[in-house]
Amino acid sequence: MIPTTTAHDGLTLPVLGFGTYKLTGHAGAASIERAIASGYTLVDSAFNYENEGSVGAAVRASAHHHAARDELIVTSKLPGRHQQHDAAIATVEESAARMGLERIDLYLIHWPNPRQGTYVEAWQALIEAKERGLVGAIGVCNFLPEHLDRLHAETGVMPEVNQIELHPHFPQEEQLAYDREHGIITQAWSPLGRGGEMLAEPEIVRIAEAHRATPGQVILAWGIARGVVPIPKAASQDRQRENLGALELRLGDEEVSAITALGRPDGRLKGQDPAVYEEF
Ligand SMILES: NC(=O)C1=CN([C@@H]2O[C@H](COP(=O)(O)OP(=O)(O)OC[C@H]3O[C@@H](n4cnc5c(N)ncnc54)[C@H](OP(=O)(O)O)[C@@H]3O)[C@@H](O)[C@H]2O)C=CC1
Numbered sequence: 152m153i154p155t156t157t158a159h160d161g162l163t164l165p166v167l168g169f170g171t172y173k174l175t176g177h178a179g180a181a182s183i184e185r186a187i188a189s190g191y192t193l194v195d196s197a198f199n200y201e202n203e204g205s206v207g208a209a210v211r212a213s214a215h216h217h218a219a220r221d222e223l224i225v226t227s228k229l230p231g232r233h234q235q236h237d238a239a240i241a242t243v244e245e246s247a248a249r250m251g252l253e254r255i256d257l258y259l260i261h262w263p264n265p266r267q268g269t270y271v272e273a274w275q276a277l278i279e280a281k282e283r284g285l286v287g288a289i290g291v292c293n294f295l296p297e298h299l300d301r302l303h304a305e306t307g308v309m310p311e312v313n314q315i316e317l318h319p320h321f322p323q324e325e326q327l328a329y330d331r332e333h334g335i336i337t338q339a340w341s342p343l344g345r346g347g348e349m350l351a352e353p354e355i356v357r358i359a360e361a362h363r364a365t366p367g368q369v370i371l372a373w374g375i376a377r378g379v380v381p382i383p384k385a386a387s388q389d390r391q392r393e394n395l396g397a398l399e400l401r402l403g404d405e406e407v408s409a410i411t412a413l414g415r416p417d418g419r420l421k422g423q424d425p426a427v428y429e430e431f
């Protein structure tokens with residue numbers, strides 16, 4: 152059992168989830184099923200990943216062997232091009248149909264796309280989708296305080312989840328403080344920096360050696376220690392299990408601070424600043 156964290160409106164999530172970007176087709180479904188068999192219960196996806204079919208197939212197959220449907224929290228995301236009210240409702244219904252599931256447990260707006268200017272309308276559609284029982288809980292990704300303040304001011308409903316880019320090169324101290332203050336669970340995307348140079352950071356390697364752990368486990372344990380829910384993606388069961396091993400690792404306060412200090416002002420992996428970036 153993975154420990155849990157709870158948002159302001161009662162949504163309870165495990166403190167570590169599973170990312171699925173790039174896991175597609177039959178091979179992707181098999182990989183996601185291995186992750187569920189390994190113990191992950193929070194599974195991320197998005198309409199734009201074109202893998203909702205693979206995620207749904209894995210969830211349905213797992214029900215026979217590994218995890219009952221109600222033990223899993225299946226997530227998907229609304230793309231920018233479908234933020235208008237009717238298109239948003241149709242997209243939520245299409246996501247569930249592609250997954251072959253009656254409903255999706257958590258549905259997120261993928262990007263605010265502030266220049267497009269329709270994220271409040273999209274949020275009103277997700278509120279309605281939740282009221283109609285099409286989805287279990289609703290949230291957002293890549294929202295800055297100004298976007299979240301506006302959602303609350305115009306609809307009275309705060310998201311339960313904000314899924315943001317967060318890793319040692321971009322620790323997101325201010326957004327994390329805002330989310331915490333408002334009872335929003337922060338999920339970390341690309342928590343391992345997409346498996347690149349971050350894993351070789353000398354400070355992280357030093358802490359890993361001190362704990363007889365791997366750099367990936369140290370980074371994930373750092374996120375969890377800060378109250379974040381990382382959602383690492385890993386194709387193989389070996390790495391899926393390795394990443395779950397982060398749950399056994401307790402870092403000291405000084406180690407957590409030392410990793411946070413690796414942050415850089417321009418630390419985003421691909422410069423995707425939600426104040427200006429738009430994804431359709
Ligand atoms: N809301 C949003 O805007 C976004 C959401 N996301 C979500 O977040 C998830 C995670 O982010 P993602 O971008 O995939 O990047 P991650 O930081 O999770 O890194 C994944 C990469 O790291 C490798 N890896 C996994 N575990 C280890 C390990 N222990 N040691 C070394 N390498 C490892 C994987 O390789 P391999 O698979 O070959 O093992 C893969 O190449 C996505 O899959 C997606 O679900 C991602 C981007 C944006």
Ligand SMILES: O=C(O)C(=O)[C@@H](O)[C@H](O)C(=O)CO
Nearest residue numbers: 172197261262340421423430
């Ligand atoms: O993967 C996602 O969820 C995205 O939003 C993408 O923009 C991702 O960040 C990416 O880098 C696509 O190339």
